[in-house]
Amino acid sequence: MEFIKKLQDLDRRWIYLIVALAIVIPLLIPFNAPTYTTSPTEKLYQMIDSYSEREDRAILICFAHDASTMAELYPMEVAILRHCFERDVKVFTLTFLPTAAPLINYAIDMVKEEYPEIQSGTNYINIGYKPGALYLPIVVGMGDNIAEAVETDAEGRKLESLPMMKGLTNYNELKLVIETSGASFAGGWITYARARYGVNVAAGVTAVMAADAYPYLQTGQLTGMLSGMKGAAEYEYLTDVFAAYSSDDYPNGRPFSKQVLKDKEEISKIDIAKKYDPETKTGIMYKWKTARLGMNAQSVAHMMIFIFILIGNIGFFIDRHQQNKEKK
């Protein structure tokens, strides 16, 4: 009883320390926790994958966040870009926030390191930062003509002169917009681009925003959704299992299949605890498994928080029981 009472009076800084350790230790000693994928992530993955090697299809990733939410959103962006580069899907990147502009370059450069054949203007176009005042003219304008709505890319090149624009005019070809955001859930794209032009909209959101976004997912206004670090981990996993897969039958990745996800032998090949060996090129590079390693720490931290809540409640009820006894 005394122990429980002492726990009730424990300095909160001890709890901070324990939570910090619960995060640091799994990061230092990684383990191969299973990753289960959910339907919103799978739908997004399948849609992007269906545009593979098609000249008349492209996706747009709108970076709507700054560095403060990078932990959750950046691994999503890296995983989606990797998927696109692996499966030869044309990508546009865009932001209306000045502080997100360097994040786009950072993400593209990080992914491109492993894909030397990927060229700016040919495989992807970084539109870069456009002022927030142009949000509506661009979102609506792209419904008529993408090149006219945004005019130039981040390097100042006219969009119409870039080879990737061949076969791309408007939302008839730019079929999917993904907004990664910590403060919204692609609401503007749903309201203006989807309602008017029927473009598919998906969202990558922080876990805080996920509850607000679910009604839009349920009504089908969001084609897919990546929710927080968990969503990022799921996408990383799907990219490893399918897009980055290589065999004689499938040299450039294999198509999505529920059967493969259920196949224990196939799944056991994805081991995030194993260190990447650059000489033999075995294992998974750290940048492709950031969210999954983070989810290891997340699971341990959640267990700690759960235990703290349990102890706190036990202490509270014991305390109340004793107070009632004393009153009697």
Next chain:
Amino acid sequence: MFEIISNLIAAFFTLAIFSFLYKDNPMYRLAEQLLVGISVGYGIPLTWQNAFIPFVYQPIFIQHKWYLIIPCLFGLMYVVRFSRSLSWLARYPIAIGMGMTGAGVVLSMNAGVLVQMRSAMQPIDNINMLLIFIGTVTVLLYFYFSKAHTGFYGKITKVGVWFMMIGFGASFGNTVMARISLLIGRIQFLVYDVIMGFIK
């Protein structure tokens, strides 16, 4: 070398922010104020380069599209907000902005209300639809205040309260997950980029 120095600076400020968990201190306040200052400082030249030059300077002074002076003047009216005698002029650009926002109301109604209502009016052919039906009706009844929440009606509204509590719980769980994720992101940076990078 540049990467090591930049990582060390970032690590220092990360730890300075975390030091608030122990207690408030000058290092925390320095980091907090630098963050605000740098964000604004970074945004001003970027907006100048990406907004003012291509959309104001070049069209007006190089391409001589003089009519663009009119929206610029409206934009400048925001600045007179700081003058007591002229602050009323700022209402015009605000009114134009509000008008533009209002143009989106119809489409917002579709996305935020009509489509949501349509999907809530589906046949109850599975357990999820039944739960959505009970939840929607009981929560709506809870927010109907023209009748006292007593007797049988009170019991129904209590079900609505339970649905809301479960919703808040899920929302709070997501919030905890998000906050822990941010902490993980920073610790991943300290462990993998700073410490491991230093060891390499």
